[in-house]
Amino acid sequence: MKPIDILGIKNFRIFDNENGIFTEMAAINLISGANNAGKSSITKALQMVRNSLKGDIFPFDLDLSEQEHLLGNFKNVLHNKRKNEINLSLPFTFLGLTKLYISLTFEVDKKDQYRAKLRRIDVNDDFDHKNLFYFKYRKATKKEKELDAVDYEKSVQKFRKKEELAAEKRKKIIADGNQYDIFSSDYEFLYPPLENPVDSFIDWSINTKKLRSYLTPLLEIYKDYLKNGKSFEWLEQRDKYTDDISFPFIPSTFVRSFKGDVDIKTWENFIKVGLKKHLKKGKYKIGEGDFEIDDVFWAKLSIEYVFYKGSLSILKENLPWLAKEENQREIHYNVMANCFESSWQNLANRILSIHYISNIREQSSRGYNATSSTPFVNLLKKVDSVNLSDNDFINRYLQKLNIGKSIKIDHLLDYQLIKVWVETMDGTYRELVDFGSGIKQLVFILMQIAVLSKDNKSERVIYNFHDGEMWKEYYKPSVLVVEEPESNLHPGWQSILAEMFLEANQKYNIQLIVETHSEYLIRSFQNLVAKNKLKNEKVKIFYLRSKNYVTQGRPQLQKIDINSDGSIDYKAFDSGFFDVSDELELGRLNLYRSKFVTEYNALRQSKEESDGKVADLERKVDEFTQRADLRIYKRRVEQDIDIQALDDSTVNYLISGQFLIDTLLRGDDYSPVIMQYGRAIENEMKQLFVIIDPSEKWMIGPMKIFLKDANDTSVNYSKEKPMNRLRSLRSLLSTYFNNFDNVNLSDIDDLHINRNDAGHAGHIKTKVEAEEYIRKAKAFLNNWISQKK
CATH class of the missing domain: 1.20.5 (Single alpha-helices involved in coiled-coils or other helix-helix interfaces)
Structure with a gap:
């Protein structure tokens, strides 16, 4: 379960009041983009919601009075100052259905610019974004x-x-x-x-048609639940099944929506009669007396409280489905109103599961004041209370990063001071203040993950038919929002962050929302996906672009998927992100290219035509191509040829040939491209001939002649064509190929001649000629592969 699987924000900082943003979140979310593009607007919105939710959760205001997030007042955060409201969309699991979201609209208090009051509730379907429930509070005219x-x-x-x-x-x-x-x-x-x-x-509407479409199939599932003896194990299995197939439904949450067993006939009658209309709507009166309370020592009820209770009354009056409470004969409750309250409580639990790590701006100190309540000090007190000195997660990554072996917290109660120590690799203790700010930030992240794993760890009884009662360990879901974890960290350590976050998600059920500028962190997640250590749908990149790029028709928030091979669409990123390192790499590569072209041409001109000259030219090509990262060129070759059916050296020649044609500039000599594709053909043919004689240095010319003669039984043996080799080749062809007659031997002549020309001093090959050679080489290799057994 992802606590925040849907997120929408309107009229908050960088996000306007018309479109804002609305997106589905993954298990691991990387939020990136240019400075001032709005990355922190997402993380700050989540921190604001979390800080706003306190003891009274029915309902809650947006509260900026706690300034951990440093947002200031609402005048400071409103995008459109004339539109005095903020809208937030969050997941709302109603009847176990997870493709619903609640859209909450808060109106900024004119008397208190640090508070915004709830004034509208929309429960929508994520499939069509249409209302299921709609409640809006307004003053009477x-x-x-x-x-x-x-x-x-x-x-x-x-x-x-x-x-x-x-x-x-x-x-x-x-x-x-x-x-x-x-x-x-x-x-x-x-x-x-x-x-x-x-x-x-309260203006309201209930989409009874949509509600009927939910309750009809859910009734069949509930019948199954009863048929299986209300088995907890059955619910567990159903939960796992729906999660495995990514079906937007949680059976156990659905069943827990009710206070006891629900009568099937009453359910059927409610669908048939209670939901007969397609839509119910109206307005619910709130009188001046509805704000009064009997106890004179209490203030009047708040608008938010009356609004929320009025919304429940609307559900009770217009969705008359009653059921008996568990173990009660006479006490009834309204099913739909109860399910709504249950969903609201679930929303509160999701929000309460959010934890936030910002860049540590705290002054380094040999001792921290235990009476203060800064995020860092609060975390230190928590670490001290749960005793994480032997925590495997912390210790393992400290050692992996070569920082130390463990963390030690000294809480000096008499002095109200907290001291933090790191046990170094040699067993001595060193105060955290003596390490750099990057390590301090890293230790902060490690401690927060470890604390969440400790807090969320739980056990519950599982009933198994064969094994009886047993205990199962699990972790309650939580969210960790991290602001720029790569700050002051070495690139190698930035890459290890990806492994840390992956383990936190997979092992401890922590959803990650990470604001980052780090190309290394993003590329590390690409590699984790490519290595099948992380499913690509479990991680998403959200790229926020500056306003000047939005005007060019590109979305403000662009969701970038990582493909199963680890690749991403780099074109989705604006100028100034990935292309900076690419341009530096290209600049470096151009220097190498110029040097290579000069040396290659000089070598070709100075040496006489011979096999030795060809070998020297090939070495020069290899020296140049080995300087570059060729992975991207491998993907291009894979689009045209089944490289799994080829020898590894053949594949390497093809990849380097693709790299050369993309790297050389118009006007350069493209003969190295032809040489590499010619080497690929020669090497692949060689795999057949080394079976006959592995000691022979096989070349494309002799191999071509042998193949033609082997296919022509009228050819006589000679000294140049020993009988044993030709006989062995003829015998081998029937086992090596499905039908050797279909191998296009005639193409070898042209490929061989052009490859030889590429090594001659007087012949300059153009890009057009190189592309034509590549086309013929790929056609020959595809035909060769298709005939191989």
Whole structure:
């Protein structure tokens, strides 16, 4: 489970009030982009929500009074200052369905610029983004107040008429000589209408058609649950199955939405009758008296509280599905209102699971004041309380990074000081203050992950039919938001961060949201995917671009997937990110290229035509191509040829040939390209001939002649074509090829001649000629591969 699998933000810092951002999050999320593009707007929004949620969670305000995030007041964070509200979208698991999200709109308090109040709730379906539930609080208009006063006066007049009729009835009974008895059936209790002038309304709608589409298949799942004896093991298996197939549903959460067993007939009747309409909507009155409370020592109820409770009342009044509470005969509850409350509590738990690590700006010290409540000091106190001195995660990565063996915390209660020590590799203790700021940041991250693993670790009883009762260890999901973890870290250590984060996610069920500029960190995750250590759908890159690039038709937030081979679309990144290192690499490569072209041409001109000259030219090509990272060129070759069917050296020649044609400039001599593709053909043919005689230095010319003669039975043996070799080759062809007659031997002549020309001093090969040679070489190799057994 990912606690934050959906996130939307509008009118907050860099994000506007019209489109903002809305995206699905992965298990590991890398947020990158240019400076001032808005990376921190995402992480700061999550930190703001987490800091806002305190004890009273029904509902919560946005609160900026705690300045861990240094956001200032709401005037400072609103994108559109005239639009006095912020909108946040977060996951809302209703009835176990995980493709729903709740959109909360907060209105900035005019009297307190550090608070924003909840004024609208939308529960939407992520598939079509349409409302399931909609509740919006608003003040009553002057006209609505006048109409309400008229309605109240009408109800008073109606009461008075009833009272007059009742009085006449009493007089008649007495006039007839009968005693008036208040306990008789003729007596009627009359209550005057209570005056509760309208203050505000909740505009609401319920998409009953959509709700019916959910509840119909869920009923069948619930029947299955009952059929399987309400087995906890069955729920566990269903949870695992839906997670494995990425189905947006959690069966155990669905079942826990109810307070007890739900009657099937009542459920069926609710679908048939209670959800008959496609849409229900209206407005719910909130009177001035609804804010009052009986206890005079308490202040009036808040708008948020009345708004939330009013929304529950709307669900109860318009979705009349009742069920009995567990082990209760008479006590009933409204199922839909209860499920909504359960989902809201689940949302609160998701938010409470968010933890944030910012860049440590704390002054280095030999001792930290234990009475302060900075994030670093709070973490140190937590580490001290749970005793992580022997924590395997911390110690293993300290050693992997060659920092030390363990962390030691000394909490000096008498002096209210906390000291932090690192046990070095030689067994001595050194204070953390004596290390660089990068190591301090790294230790901070390690401690936070270790604390989360300790806090979230739990065990629960699993009932297994064969083994009986047993305990299972698991970790409750949590979120760790990390701000620029690569700060002041060596590139090698930045790469190891990826391994740390991967282990935190896979082992401790921690979702990572990492704000980073580090190319090394991103490339490390690409490598983890390429090595199958991480599924590509478990990690996403979110690239935030500056406004000047958004105007060119590119989205403000672009989600970049890592492909299963570890590759990404580098074109998604704007100028100034990956291309900086690429340009530096290209500049360096151009220096090598110029030197290579000069030396290669000089060598070709100075040496006489011979096999030795060709070998020297080939060595010169190898020296140049070995200076570059050829992985990207391998992927290009794979698009045209099944390299798995070729010898490794053949593949290397093809890759280096592709590199050369992409690297050489127009006007250069492209003969090295032809030479490398010619070497690839020669090497692949050699795999057949070394079977006949591994001691022979086979060349493309003799091999070509042998193949033609082997295919022609009329050819006589000679001294140049020994009988044993030709006979062996003819015998081998039937076992090596499916049908040797289909091998295009005629193409070898042209390929051989052009390859030889590439080594001659007077022949300059153009890029067009090289591309044509590549086309013919690939066609020959594909044909060769297709005929091989």
